[in-house]
Amino acid sequence: MPLLTYEPSTLLIIAFCVLITEFIRRRYLLWHIPSVGFTAPLLTYLTALKFQRGSDQLIQEGYDKYKPGLFKIPLWDHWLVMATSPQLIEDIRKATDDTLSNHEAFHYFFQSKYSVGEDVLDNNYHTRVIQAQLTRQIAVTLDDVREEVVMAVAGIIAVKDGSWIRVSGVEKLIGRVIARTSNRRFVGVPLCRNKEYHKINIDFAASFVYSGKMINNFPSFMKPLVAFFYSRTKTHIHSQMKFIQPLVEERRRKQKELGINWQGKPDDLLMWLMDEAGVKGEEPTLWDLARRMCIVNFAAISTTTTSCTHALYHIAANREYVEPLRKEIEAAVAADGWTKSALLKMHKLDSFLRESQRMRGIHVLTLKRVALKPFTFSDGTTIPAGTLVACTSRALHHDNEIYSDADEFNGFRFSSLREKEGQNTKHQMVAVDREYLAFGLGRHACPGRFFAASMLQLVVAHILVTYDVEFPDGQSIPSDTFLAESCFPGEVDLLFRKRPI
Ligand code: HEM
Structure with missing residues (x-):
């Protein structure tokens, strides 16, 4: 009988049965791992709902109850298994990509199928150029970046004489500074100073994050529809194409006329992407370049903006650090x-910035992975293929057994540690370890952290x-706002005045 001839009530019963069967199947496979929140069928959706705005509380609850083991939290259509101890985190770090996949987690959390395309990470050459060219050239290009910082900051803090001015929407303004500064290395002058260009990159980032979360709130069969109505990422990629098209065409023309290393060849992310993609002899499409420019801008701007905003809040709240700094x-x-x-x-x-990120990171959890095959942790617990797994980074950063007085801001915590014999590099802003996860860990640790750290140092x-x-x-300092696993600084005005000489 064709489906459309069923009564609506019959369809509802079928949908209900499918949901329950699916729930029991998933629940059964992870039965051995303790849960936080409701565990009964359908009630788990209440916990999934709470996760949207209170992920920090749920994860802290699981951390307090189940550390040093694993626990799980229900999302709308998956269970999320959380690792709480440095040993379990090490297990995730060591796992190969074909066992615990970082790329699959990216596809899941950002629903990339509906935004940038699921093939974007098949050859993620944007990550390679960040690891190589961008990082290698930090020292020699610092003057350029500083020039942009000084101009961009003057544009948002318009102080006159020595009087105080009140600045609202600090995070947004810092976002403009970071967009301009980072784009000095991504596309160079004059595009890095174009406000419309900043806007499309900032808008892409917002759409990428929010539409990913929105799509994840719906069952698989509804995802394409939700994406169609909700996601604007493709529109922003098309705008990115319009901006970079003249640059790409001009550069290709010169390359043809003057050879691969012509004099005056730009040294920026766009050029490296064009070169790197062309290594195999194929020219990347404008669409491919544009989506990668959007992704790198997203990875760089939202994160660094959040860290910088928190750093300013910590300066305003802890005035005793100002003179020594x-x-x-x-x-x-x-x-x-x-x-x-x-x-x-x-x-x-450096220590102040690292401590600021420890206290108020950009994520409640990091090292998000999807198991592609069954995976057994060192404590003997096995998770089946398809399981989402991550580390409780925010809870870990606030653990008194790892950081003394963990809830207190101690701006020079890490610089004091660096004074100890053999500890100079271990506690640098960019250093990653099992107890400091702000930049992730292992082979997928943030490749842009060296650039981010120098940009943050220059701005602050x-x-x-x-x-x-x-x-x-x-x-x-206002409380943070949580949206699923992401975390944003709360809003508050700041007062600025020109420093008296
Ligand atoms: C304070 C600023 C930043 C923070 C806190 C941050 C944090 C992170 C974190 C937590 C990850 C995931 C690591 C994991 O799963 O193990 C990551 C990945 C990544 N970040 Fe950053 N990031 C920052 C700045 C940047 C910048 C400036 C860039 C680019 C220039 C960048 C590019 C990337 C890329 C491409 C990845 C994916 C790496 C991969 O999948 O292998 N990030 N970042």
């Missing part, structure tokens, strides 16, 4: 100018030596 920055710059070697001398600033150091920063009377 200024002293350190000014001494380093007096000796070496605004160079990479000066940044490397700023241990206190410049603000510190140029301005006084305070909260308006009675205000302090």
Whole structure:
């Protein structure tokens, strides 16, 4: 009998049975792992709903109850298995990509099928150029980046004489500074200064994150429909194409006329992507270049903006750090100018930024992976293929057994540790380990963290030596806002004034 002749009530009963069967199947496969929240069929959806706005509380509850083991939380259509201890985290780090897949997790959380295309990571050459060219050239291009920082900051903090001004929407403004600064290395001048260009990159990032989460709220058969109505990522990729098209065409023309290494060849992300993709003899399509430019902008801007906003909040809330930080920055710059070697001398600033990220990271969880085959942790627990797994990074960063007075902001926590014999590099901002997961860990640890750290140092150091920063009377650091596993700084105004000489 054709489906359309069924009564609606019959269809509802069938849908209900399918849901229950699926629930029991998934539940059974992970029966041995304890759960947080409701576990009864259908009630799990209440926990999945709570996860949307209260993921931090749910994960903290699981961490407190089940550390050092595993626990699970129901999402709409999956269970998420969480690893709480450094040993289990090490198991995830060591697992090969064909066992615990980072790419599958990317596809799941961002629903890339409906936004950038599931083939985007088959050859993720954008990651390779970040690891190689972008990182290698940080020192020699620092002047350019600093030039952009100074101009961009002046554009958002419009102080006159020595009086205080009140700045609202700090995170948005910082987003513009980071978009402009990072794009100095991604597309160069003048496009990096184009506000419309910043906007499409910032809008892409928002759409990529929110539509991924929205699509994940619906069962598989409804996902294409939700994506059709909700996702705007493809529109933003098309706008990106319009912006880069003249650059790409001009560069291709010169390459043909003057050879592969013509004089004056731009040295930016777009050029590296064109070169890297062309290695196999094929020219990448404009669409392919544009979606990668969007992805890298997304990875760079939203994260660094969040970290920078938190750092400013921590400065305003902890005024006692300002003078020691200024002293350190000014001494380093007096000796070496605004160079990479000066940044490397700023241990206190580096520590302040690392501590700020420890206290208020961008994610409640990191090292998200999908098991492609059954995987057994070192404590003997096995998860079946298809399981989503991640680490409880925020809870771990607030664990008193790992960090003394973990809930207290101690800006020089890491610079003090670096003074100990043999510990100089272990506690740097960019160092990753099983107890510091802000940049992930292992072969998929953030490849852009070296660039992000120097950009953050430049922005925060410049603000510190140029301005006084305070909260308006009675205000302090606002609580973070959570959207599923992502975490955003709360909104509060900041007061700025030109630093009195
Ligand atoms: C403070 C700023 C940043 C933070 C906190 C951050 C954090 C992270 C985290 C947690 C991951 C996932 C690691 C894992 O799953 O193990 C990641 C991956 C990634 N990040 Fe960053 N990131 C930042 C800045 C940047 C920048 C500036 C870029 C680009 C220039 C970038 C590019 C990437 C890319 C391409 C990946 C995917 C790597 C892979 O899958 O192998 N990130 N980042």
